[in-house]
Amino acid sequence: xxxxxxxxxxxxxxxxxxxxxxxxxxxxxxxxxxxxxxxxxxxxxxxxxxxxxxxxxxxxxxxxxxxxxxxxxxxxxxxxxxxxxxxxxxxxxxxxxxxxxxxxxxxxxxxxxxxxxxxxxxxxxxxxxxxxxxxxxxxxxxxxxxxxxxxxxxxxxxxxxxxxxxxxxxxxxxxxxxxxxxxxxxxxxxxxxxxxxxxxxxxxxxxxxxxxxxxxxxxxxxxxxxxxxxxxxxxxxxxxxxxxxxxxxxxxxxxxxxxxxxxxxxxxxxxxxxxxxxxxxxxxxxxxxxxxxxxxxxxxxxxxxxxxxxxxxxxxxxxxxxxxxxxxxxxxxxxxxxxxxxxxxxxxxxxxxxxxxxxxxxxxxxxxxxxxxxxxxxxxxxxxxxxxxxxxxxxxxxxxxxxxxxxxxxxxxxxxxxx
Numbered sequence: 001x002x003x004x005x006x007x008x009x010x011x012x013x014x015x016x017x018x019x020x021x022x023x024x025x026x027x028x029x030x031x032x033x034x035x036x037x038x039x040x041x042x043x044x045x046x047x048x049x050x051x052x053x054x055x056x057x058x059x060x061x062x063x064x065x066x067x068x069x070x071x072x073x074x075x076x077x078x079x080x081x082x083x084x085x086x087x088x089x090x091x092x093x094x095x096x097x098x099x100x101x102x103x104x105x106x107x108x109x110x111x112x113x114x115x116x117x118x119x120x121x122x123x124x125x126x127x128x129x130x131x132x133x134x135x136x137x138x139x140x141x142x143x144x145x146x147x148x149x150x151x152x153x154x155x156x157x158x159x160x161x162x163x164x165x166x167x168x169x170x171x172x173x174x175x176x177x178x179x180x181x182x183x184x185x186x187x188x189x190x191x192x193x194x195x196x197x198x199x200x201x202x203x204x205x206x207x208x209x210x211x212x213x214x215x216x217x218x219x220x221x222x223x224x225x226x227x228x229x230x231x232x233x234x235x236x237x238x239x240x241x242x243x244x245x246x247x248x249x250x251x252x253x254x255x256x257x258x259x260x261x262x263x264x265x266x267x268x269x270x271x272x273x274x275x276x277x278x279x280x281x282x283x284x285x286x287x288x289x290x291x292x293x294x295x296x297x298x299x300x301x302x303x304x305x306x307x308x309x310x311x312x313x314x315x316x317x318x319x320x321x322x323x324x325x326x327x328x329x330x331x332x333x334x335x336x337x338x339x340x341x342x343x344x345x346x347x348x349x350x351x352x353x354x355x356x357x358x359x360x361x362x363x364x365x366x367x368x369x370x371x372x373x374x375x376x377x378x379x380x381x382x383x384x385x386x387x388x389x390x391x392x393x394x395x396x397x398x399x400x401x402x403x404x405x406x407x408x409x410x411x412x413x414x415x416x417x418x419x
Contacts, residue, residue, distance in 0.1 A: 011327060011328070011331045013300070013304075013324075013328045014328060014331050014332065014335065016300075017300070020296060020299075020300075021332065021335070024292065024293060024296045024332060024336075025332060025335045025336040025339055026336075026339060027289060027292045027293070027336075028289055028292075028293065028332070028333065028336030028337075028340065028392055028395065028396060029336045029337075029339040029340035029343060030340070030343075031285045031286055031288070031289040031340075031392065031395070032336065032337065032340030032341075032344060032388050032389065032392045033340055033343050033344045033347075034281075034285050035281055035282055035285050035286070035384070035388045035391070036344050036348065036384060036385055036388050037344070037347070037348070037378065038281050038285075039278050039281060039381055039384045040348060040351075040352075040378030040379055040380065040381060040384075041376065041377075041378050042274050042277070042278075043274075043378070043379035043381060044351075044352075044355070044375075044376075044377035044378045044379045045274075045377075046270070046271050046274055046379075047377075047379050048373075048375075048377060049267065049270075050234045050235075050260070050267065050271070051234060053260070053264060053267060054234050054237075054260045054264075055135065055136055055230070055234075056135060056136050056137050056196060056198075057135050057137050057196075057201070058135075058228060058260070058263070059101075059103075059134050059135065059228035059229050059230050059260075060229060060230055060231045060234050060237040060240075060259065060260050061228070061229035061230075061231065061237055061240060061241045061244065061257060061258065061259050061260070062226055062227075062228055062229070062257075062258050062263060063078070063093070063226065063227040063228075063229065063244065063248070063255055063256070063257050063258075064076075064078060064225055064226045064227075064255070064256055064258075065077060065078050065079075065080070065225075065253075065254060065255065065256065066254045066255065066256045067254075068225060068226070068256070069256065069258075072107060072225070074107075074108055074109075074177065074179055074217060074225075075179055076225070077219065077223040077224060077225055078223075078224055078225070078226075078227070078253055078255065079222070079223070079253050080254070081223075082222070083220050083221075083222030083223040083224070084222055084224075084251070084253055085222065086104050086221075086222060086224055089227065089248070089251070090102050090104065090130075090227065092247060092248060092251075093227060093229060093244060093248075095247075096240060096243055096244060096247070098231050098232055098233075098236055098239075098240040098243075099229055099230070099231060099240065099244075100133075100134075100230045100231060100232055101130065101133035101134040101229070101230040102130070102134065102227055102228065102229045102230070103126065103127055103130035103131045103133070103134045103135075103227070103228055104127060104130070104210060104224045104226070104227050105124060105125060105126060105210070105224060105225060105226045105227070105228060106124075106125035106210055106213050106214055106217075106219060106223075106224050106225050106226075107122065107123065107124055107125070107225050107226070108122075108123045108125075108176045108177070108213060108216070108217045109121070109122055109123065109176065109177075110123055110174060110175050110176030110177070110184075111173075111174070111175045111176075112156070112160065112164065112172050112173070112174055112175075112206055113164075113172060113173040113175070114164040114165065114166040114170060114171075114172045114173075115164075115165065117163060117164045117165055117166075118164075119160050119163045119164055119203070119204075120204065121156075121160065121204050121205065121206040122204050122205055122206070123154075123174070123176060123206050123207075123208055123213055123216075124205060124206070124207050124208070124213075125207075125208050125209065125210040125211075125212070125213030125214060126138075126207055126208075126209070126210055127209075127210050128146040128147065128148070128149075128209065132146075133230075134228055134229075134230045135228070135230075137194055137196045137201065138155065138194055138207065141155065141192040141193060141194050142158055142192075142193045142194060142195045143167070143168045143192060143193045144168040144190070144191050144192025144193055145191055145192050146191065146192060146207075147191045147192075147207065147208055147209045147212070148191070148209065149209045149211050149212065150209075150211065150212070151189070151191075151209075151212075152186060152187060152188045152189060152212060153188060153189050153190075153191035153208070153209065153212070154172075154174070154188045154189075154190060154191065154206050154207060154208045154212075155190070155191055155192040155193065155194055155206070155207040155208075156190060156193060156194075156205070156206045156207075157193070157194055157195065157196070157201060157202030157203060157204070157205050157206075158193055158194070158195040158202050159199060159202040159203035160202065160203050160204065160205075160206065161190070161193050163203065166190055167190065167193070168190050168191065168192060168193060169189065169190065170189070170190050171187050171188070171189050171190075172187070172188055172189075172190060173185060173186075173187060173188075174186055174187075174188045174206075174216065176216055176217050177217070178216075178217045178218035179217055179218045179219050179223075180218045182218060184216040184217050184218060186216060188208070188212075194207070210224075229244070234260065237259035237260050237261060238259045238261050238262075240259070241257045241258065241259040241262075242257075244257050245257040278384065282387070282388070282391055286391050286392070286395045289392075289395050289399075290395050290398060290399045291399075292399075293329070293332070293395065293396055293399035293400070294399040294400070294402065294403065297325065297328075297329060297399060297400045297403035297404075298402070298403045298406070300328075300403070301325060301403045301404070301406055301407040304407070305407070305410050308321055308407045308408075308410045309410050309411070309412040310412070312410065312412045313412040318408035318409070319408070321404070321407050321408040322404040322405065322407070322408045324404075324407075325400055325403055325404035325407050326397060326400055326401075326404055328400070329396045329397050329399065329400030329404075330393065330396065330397060332396050333392055333393035333394075333395070333396030333397065334393065336392055336396065337389050337392055337393065340389075340392065341389075344385075348378055348380070351376045351377060351378045352377065352378050352379065352380060355375040355376045355377035355378070356375060356376045357373065357374075357375050358374040358375050358376065359373050359374055359375070
């Protein structure tokens with residue numbers, strides 16, 4: 001009970017020098033904003049990188065024959081030479097609640113020629129109805145449309161089109177080794193041109209209708225190399241892959257169900273590295289803030305040394321003086337947290353829902369095979385918001401410890417006598 005007046009005095013002391021209080025509180029508030037924003041921005045970059053890397057072409061999960069990787073041989077199709085019931089397999093995959101889309105694919109390597117120009121390419125056979133529900137690289141073609149079945153059409157990247165000096169409507173010669181040992185070749189017409197912004201994709205990928213590519217490389221309709229799967233959230237891909245592997249096991253097709261975390265280990269390592277820097281961000285930001293608060297509290301206690309001397313002379317214990325200064329610092333921390341929250345939360349919500357585009361400043365950036373469009377996109381991390389709030393208040397309290405001890409050691413007689 002005897003200590004309660006000193007707590008009230010500590011809170012009231014914030015109003016003595018309002019400008020200094022506001023400036024100090026703003027400093028701590030900016031520190032809070034900096035931590036929350038930097039962590040959110042790193043998570044935003046990470047999320048965009050993972051989403052683009054898995055959503056542009058590959059999907060979050062790949063299902064193929066167990067021997068297909070890493071050579072990705074033309075002969076290693078799901079179900080072997082007998083193939084599989086593709087429609088039934090897609091239904092079983094789609095039955096999982098976490099699966100958003102699934103699409104079959106066939107791959108082959110070969111050459112595309114137009115006139116005197118020739119380009120090596122990776123041919124990808126797709127179902128034009130299912131593929132757009134899973135990947136994004138064909139969403140907005142630079143020109144033309146997707147290939148239609150039975151018409152010997154293909155879609156190529158902008159860089160391949162430039163190398164071949166060809167455009168929509170032009171005919172090209174496609175050559176690819178067949179699964180029966182023959183050399184497949186045929187005339188195809190360019191139905192469309194896509195642009196991903198990734199040079200390796202735009203220069204080497206050629207997309208055909210699934211059935212047309214199977215005919216070219218002599219594969220039966222039931223023989224496919226892969227089923228790509230998209231999940232509601234990239235971070236649930238590993239659990240979803242485990243469930244799909246268990247659900248598809250009775251078919252005895254010798255499948256490998258691989259999530260992106262297994263296919264792209266370098267990306268997983270980058271995410272872990274980025275998260276390990278969160279602690280460094282906390283320490284650096286609040287370590288800087290602690291000196292500013294300590295300086296303010298030292299000035300405040302120095303100006304009030306005669307007041308503390310009177311308090312001690314009247315019988316106030318040094319512990320009560322310490323509590324008075326600490327309570328002022330605690331109030332400063334809470335005020336800073338309120339200001340910081342008022343600044344941070346609206347900006348975080350805005351930058352999460354409508355992040356400002358920075359591509360005008362940096363252009364497009366490729367990282368770990370993912371195309372990034374620089375922006376101020378941030379992700380919510382409520383744990384970091386709470387931890388930053390606690391760290392802010394603790395920073396204010398720690399910064400006040402030394403000034404509080406100094407105030408408690410003011411010699412009453414010497415100070416009041418002017419010595």
